[in-house]
Amino acid sequence: MSTITTRGLVKEYPGGVRGVDGFDVTIEDGEFFALLGPSGCGKTTLLRSIAGLEAITEGTLHIGDRDVTNAQPGERGVAMVFQDYALFPHMDVADNIAYPLKIRKVPRTQRRQRADEVGAGLALHGLSERRPGQLSGGQQQRVALARAVATQPEVLLLDEPLSNLDARLRLEARTFLKVLQRDLKVTTVFVTHDQAEALALADRIAVMQSGRLQQLGAPHEVFQRPVNTFVASFIGSNPMNLVTTTVTQAGVRLGDGAVRLPETAAGLVAPGDEVVWGARPEYLRWSVERLDDAVEARVEVVENLGASVLLTATVGDHRLQVVVPEEDAPAAGARGWVQANARRSLLFDPRTTELIG
Amino acid sequence: MAPALALIGLFLIFPALWTVYLGMTDYRLTGLAAADPTVVGLENYTSILGDPGFWRSLRLTLVFVLASGVLGQTLLGFSIAWALRRLSGPVKSVVETLVLAAWVVPSSVGAFLWLALLDRRAGTLNALLGTEGTAWLIEHPMAGIVVFNIWVGTAFSMLLFSSALNGVPPSQMESARMAGATAWQQLRDVVLPNIRAHILTNTLLITLWTFNTFTPYLLTAGGPNDESAILPVYIYRTAIPGGQLGMGAAISLIMLLINLVIALASMRVGRERRRRS
Numbered sequence: 001m002s003t004i005t006t007r008g009l010v011k012e013y014p015g016g017v018r019g020v021d022g023f024d025v026t027i028e029d030g031e032f033f034a035l036l037g038p039s040g041c042g043k044t045t046l047l048r049s050i051a052g053l054e055a056i057t058e059g060t061l062h063i064g065d066r067d068v069t070n071a072q073p074g075e076r077g078v079a080m081v082f083q084d085y086a087l088f089p090h091m092d093v094a095d096n097i098a099y100p101l102k103i104r105k106v107p108r109t110q111r112r113q114r115a116d117e118v119g120a121g122l123a124l125h126g127l128s129e130r131r132p133g134q135l136s137g138g139q140q141q142r143v144a145l146a147r148a149v150a151t152q153p154e155v156l157l158l159d160e161p162l163s164n165l166d167a168r169l170r171l172e173a174r175t176f177l178k179v180l181q182r183d184l185k186v187t188t189v190f191v192t193h194d195q196a197e198a199l200a201l202a203d204r205i206a207v208m209q210s211g212r213l214q215q216l217g218a219p220h221e222v223f224q225r226p227v228n229t230f231v232a233s234f235i236g237s238n239p240m241n242l243v244t245t246t247v248t249q250a251g252v253r254l255g256d257g258a259v260r261l262p263e264t265a266a267g268l269v270a271p272g273d274e275v276v277w278g279a280r281p282e283y284l285r286w287s288v289e290r291l292d293d294a295v296e297a298r299v300e301v302v303e304n305l306g307a308s309v310l311l312t313a314t315v316g317d318h319r320l321q322v323v324v325p326e327e328d329a330p331a332a333g334a335r336g337w338v339q340a341n342a343r344r345s346l347l348f349d350p351r352t353t354e355l356i357g
Numbered sequence: 358m359a360p361a362l363a364l365i366g367l368f369l370i371f372p373a374l375w376t377v378y379l380g381m382t383d384y385r386l387t388g389l390a391a392a393d394p395t396v397v398g399l400e401n402y403t404s405i406l407g408d409p410g411f412w413r414s415l416r417l418t419l420v421f422v423l424a425s426g427v428l429g430q431t432l433l434g435f436s437i438a439w440a441l442r443r444l445s446g447p448v449k450s451v452v453e454t455l456v457l458a459a460w461v462v463p464s465s466v467g468a469f470l471w472l473a474l475l476d477r478r479a480g481t482l483n484a485l486l487g488t489e490g491t492a493w494l495i496e497h498p499m500a501g502i503v504v505f506n507i508w509v510g511t512a513f514s515m516l517l518f519s520s521a522l523n524g525v526p527p528s529q530m531e532s533a534r535m536a537g538a539t540a541w542q543q544l545r546d547v548v549l550p551n552i553r554a555h556i557l558t559n560t561l562l563i564t565l566w567t568f569n570t571f572t573p574y575l576l577t578a579g580g581p582n583d584e585s586a587i588l589p590v591y592i593y594r595t596a597i598p599g600g601q602l603g604m605g606a607a608i609s610l611i612m613l614l615i616n617l618v619i620a621l622a623s624m625r626v627g628r629e630r631r632r633r634s
Contacts, residue, residue, distance in 0.1 A: 051531075051535060052534075052535075053531050053534070053535075072534075072537075072538070073531075073534045073535045074534065074536060074537025074538070077539070078535065079535060080531075080532070080535050082528040082532060084526065084528050084530070084532065085528075086526065086529045086531065086532040087529075088529060088530035088532075088546065088547065088550070089549040089550075089551075089578065090551075090553075099532075099533070099536055099546070100535075100536035100537070101534075103536045103537045103538050103542060104537070147532075150535075
């Protein structure tokens with residue numbers, strides 16, 4: 001069993017800066033788990049603390065039933081793939097993959113055999129004699145993965161696994177990673193600053209800011225019900241529209257009109273309350289004709305996204321972004337109506353920034 | 358180009374050729390042969406190669422280069438660089454300054470410091486060890502100049518290896534740690550392979566410098582009984598106090614050839630390495 005459990009985990013640097021500030025999470029056996037957040041949020045520090053590369057200042061870390069808070073990196077049953085892959089340039093592919101086995105004093109012929117086996121499972125046929133410098137980025141990444149899984153670790157850690165690949169290869173590698181993780185059934189934690197990567201790969205996501213956990217949940221939960229405005233604006237390819245406004249009898253004031261009150265917030269707010277209304281551009285509807293509960297808007301910018309376009313429209317003093325199917329795209333300067341989906345919009349408290357409903 | 362070539366010709370090529378010529382004469386410092394040297398062909402060389410003193414000096418030089426240069430300076434310089442890698446702040450600067458001081462102190466001053474340290478009657482070392490009356494440079498002349506030369510030259514290796522160690526990717530070290538590698542295994546599998554080129558450069562330069570250094574003469578003057586007469590000292594003693602300038606020139610040429618062989622060999626190793634990677 002290889003769950004990962006942190007209790008009140010703190011990593012404090014000399015000078016009192018806290019990279020990770022009191023982190024409690026239980027990562028289930030076989031789970032694909034993402035640590036997501038902007039630069040400097042502590043996600044990499046947390047990953048390195050699990051790896052044993054950073055000493056934990058306070059709190060505990062368990063892998064399975066073992067307390068590994070103070071264990072050496074090599075004694076934790078943990079393998080890690082670094083952002084730059086960290087392949088040894090002077091060893092060929094097979095020796096790189098088999099390096100952890102060499103440390104464990106496995107005889108050379110057995111090592112080479114195991115390296116070939118693992119390499120074959122990661123589409124590295126015929127490359128075992130090559131040096132890392134002679135491989136493409138994707139191949140290097142697979143060699144690093146092979147080295148990490150060659151010893152069948154209990155836990156696999158990935159530091160920004162896709163960030164060193166070019167855009168096209170990245171999607172391919174993403175699918176590959178997901179399939180690999182599913183086949184190996186190894187508890188996997190990865191760090192990313194790319195919310196799309198986290199949504200696509202992870203079973204659960206921990207969104208972090210300033211060393212603290214903001215939200216923990218499945219991708220659809222984090223996407224649809226962010227617990228505060230930070231998570232709301234961080235998740236999503238197009239950031240969520242967040243408008244500071246007030247609740248009225250008709251719903252939520254937006255410009256001269258109002259949109260419907262979010263269903264989940266019904267009964268939790270009263271007319272006159274100040275709120276932050278949030279709705280994702282994908283969940284807003286654009287219409288040239290007047291609709292019920294819609295507000296009038298003027299298109300400022302039209303950005304083509306391929307199959308759809310992203311409109312930036314002004315409603316009174318507010319700016320709203322709306323994703324519209326390509327065939328319905330209006331021109332800049334056009335006027336129309338924006339309607340919100342009451343089941344897909346949210347209200348936040350403007351003082352605490354937390355979700356009301 | 359032309360002025361540069363003229364300077365090189367004047368200060369490098371001409372003296373080298375002049376040495377070749379001198380080496381084939383019986384030129385002396387004083388006497389008849391000083392006024393009118395005669396060409397004696399390869400006679401100097403045959404007598405040098407037949408002289409046990411020369412072979413002994415060559416052997417001493419070899420020991421001196423291996424012990425003080427290749428082993429001493431390289432190992433000590435690397436060890437200090439490795440130890441300083443994790444230190445920061447005042448401790449690091451103090452150690453670095455001390456090591457560098459040994460390098461920048463003029464050799465005559467350095468030699469005087471060591472004479473004061475090792476002196477038989479009032480030496481610091483004898484006072485520290487309570488070995489009153491031990492004449493270190495007479496009893497252990499080779500060990501004396503080896504330690505002295507390590508002291509002088511370690512700073513260079515330390516600086517070179519410090520920057521080499523900075524170039525080793527931390528993620529490679531951490532990868533090895535994750536695999537459970539001990540400090541020694543990290544050194545063997547990650548650090549040394551990453552700094553091979555630096556080790557080669559360091560060894561080449563240190564070998565050449567140590568091979569050619571004359572400073573140990575200031576400590577022992579080659580004595581006692583030629584026991585510390587490494588080649589540069591041997592040449593000096595042959596040519597100046599001994600007065601045999603032609604003979605000295607001939608030995609110098611032999612040294613020059615050895616230097617050339619060392620340099621060419623290490624350049625070849627370097628090329629080989631680059632070709633393979």
